[in-house]
Amino acid sequence: MRNNITIIGGGIVGASIAYHLASTGKAGDIVVVERDTTYGKAATPRGSGGIRQLFSLPENIEMARVGLKFYQKFDSIMRTETQPASISFRRQGYLFVSDGGDAKTMVENFEKQQKLGVNAEILDRHSISQLFPSINCKDINLAVYSPDDAWIDAYSALQSFRAKSRDLGVNFLEDEIVGGDIEKGKISKLHCSSGRILRQDIVVLAAGAWSKKVASFFNVCLPIEPMSRESYFFRCEKELEPLPFIKTETDLAFRPEGDGYTGGVPDWSVRAGWNWELSNDYFQNTVWPALANRVPAMEVIKLERSWRGHYARNSLDFNAILGRWVGEPENLFLATGFSGHGIMHAPAAGLAMSELILTDKFQTIDLARFGLARIVEEKPYRESGII
Numbered sequence: 607m608r609n610n611i612t613i614i615g616g617g618i619v620g621a622s623i624a625y626h627l628a629s630t631g632k633a634g635d636i637v638v639v640e641r642d643t644t645y646g647k648a649a650t651p652r653g654s655g656g657i658r659q660l661f662s663l664p665e666n667i668e669m670a671r672v673g674l675k676f677y678q679k680f681d682s683i684m685r686t687e688t689q690p691a692s693i694s695f696r697r698q699g700y701l702f703v704s705d706g707g708d709a710k711t712m713v714e715n716f717e718k719q720q721k722l723g724v725n726a727e728i729l730d731r732h733s734i735s736q737l738f739p740s741i742n743c744k745d746i747n748l749a750v751y752s753p754d755d756a757w758i759d760a761y762s763a764l765q766s767f768r769a770k771s772r773d774l775g776v777n778f779l780e781d782e783i784v785g786g787d788i789e790k791g792k793i794s795k796l797h798c799s800s801g802r803i804l805r806q807d808i809v810v811l812a813a814g815a816w817s818k819k820v821a822s823f824f825n826v827c828l829p830i831e832p833m834s835r836e837s838y839f840f841r842c843e844k845e846l847e848p849l850p851f852i853k854t855e856t857d858l859a860f861r862p863e864g865d866g867y868t869g870g871v872p873d874w875s876v877r878a879g880w881n882w883e884l885s886n887d888y889f890q891n892t893v894w895p896a897l898a899n900r901v902p903a904m905e906v907i908k909l910e911r912s913w914r915g916h917y918a919r920n921s922l923d924f925n926a927i928l929g930r931w932v933g934e935p936e937n938l939f940l941a942t943g944f945s946g947h948g949i950m951h952a953p954a955a956g957l958a959m960s961e962l963i964l965t966d967k968f969q970t971i972d973l974a975r976f977g978l979a980r981i982v983e984e985k986p987y988r989e990s991g992i993i
């Protein structure tokens with residue numbers, strides 16, 4: 607039976623679900639409701655676009671692997687007759703650095719990654735300096751290097767998901783969902799701020815950091831909260847060797863971007879909630895010293911731009927929530943709570959959700975442990991190590 611499907615939220619997750627559903631040719635009408643097509647506050651254009659397999663949970667590793675393969679071929683899969691696709695896929699690797707005393711966890715995670723076939727290696731100080739001479743290794747215990755990992759331009763990926771989905775018949779509506787009617791245990795109608803009413807068989811909630819509020823329209827409570835993160839773009843006076851995406855146990859994360867670098871250090875004193883205010887001196891006092899310590903040439907850098915974006919943080923265990931709601935409304939599916947990983951996981955999430963919606967089970971990757979049961983039972987399923 608062909609079901610008509612409404613997806614709430616047209617960020618990279620909602621758009622990927624729409625694309626994957628439409629490309630099967632087996633769904634009915636697919637509508638994506640996105641209230642702001644400039645994506646002025648969405649996480650997707652504000653993310654770093656990193657794709658890495660360096661996780662501890664098999665689901666996260668598998669999802670990243672699907673993401674890597676998909677994004678590698680993205681430009682050819684996604685171009686349409688009228689619109690080329692170009693996401694600047696850059697395979698320059700990830701380097702996880704143990705400089706905070708938790709090398710044991712990093713090694714344990716590395717062993718799990720090895721078992722799942724991730725191409726990664728442990729580097730000692732000497733090997734790090736040989737590969738990346740600009741890195742100061744004095745306070746590093748070891749690092750895990752994953753050369754197949756990559757990054758992309760997430761905003762371009764989102765635009766191409768939209769264009770290709772439209773080409774396949776998906777309807778993108780610029781409107782805001784403000785309520786829903788539940789009849790006989792199902793969401794029967796969705797109310798939009800324009801006064802429009804939508805009727806569908808299935809509703810997919812993919813509203814990122816706004817998911818808790820949207821879920822409340824259907825009497826569903828989710829542990830999702832917006833978590834503000836400040837990011838920066840800066841240039842380094844000295845030209846360095848091509849660096850990978852570097853993440854350290856002491857919270858520094860940065861990567862090359864064009865002829866500069868992008869990244870930051872999370873400020874743990876910032877509480878959950880919406881916060882768009884740029885800090886006055888956090889870069890100067892915290893980020894810059896951390897950069898200069900890790901890469902001494904970064905003593906001389908020029909900060910060019912700062913911005914804030916918000917993770918959809920799943921406060922139970924910081925992992926994605928993917929699946930059908932347990933109980934009523936029984937036609938509600940959720941794809942949210944991706945925290946800092948929604949860009950790399952969007953292709954796998956789109957594929958998995960389309961399988962679940964159309965065949966009632968996950969086919970390619972078993973993501974049952976990321977389902978809603980753990981949320982209602984409050985049983986966290988956590989990553990270990992750097993997240």
Ligand SMILES: Cc1cc2nc3c(=O)[nH]c(=O)nc-3n(C[C@H](O)[C@H](O)[C@H](O)COP(=O)(O)OP(=O)(O)OC[C@H]3O[C@@H](n4cnc5c(N)ncnc54)[C@H](O)[C@@H]3O)c2cc1C
Nearest residue numbers: 615617618619649650653654656783814915947948949950
């Ligand atoms: C600083 C930063 C760095 C990051 N780095 C990375 C990284 O390196 N790699 C990675 O994989 N991920 C990264 N992420 C995370 C990634 O950006 C997100 O997980 C991902 O973009 C989430 O996509 P989404 O579609 O779920 O949410 P969003 O992109 O936020 O989209 C949700 C959409 O829902 C819409 N919406 C909300 N409510 C309604 C409503 N009622 N009606 C209609 N529409 C509605 C919103 O307008 C929005 O456009 C980073 C995030 C941040 C903030």
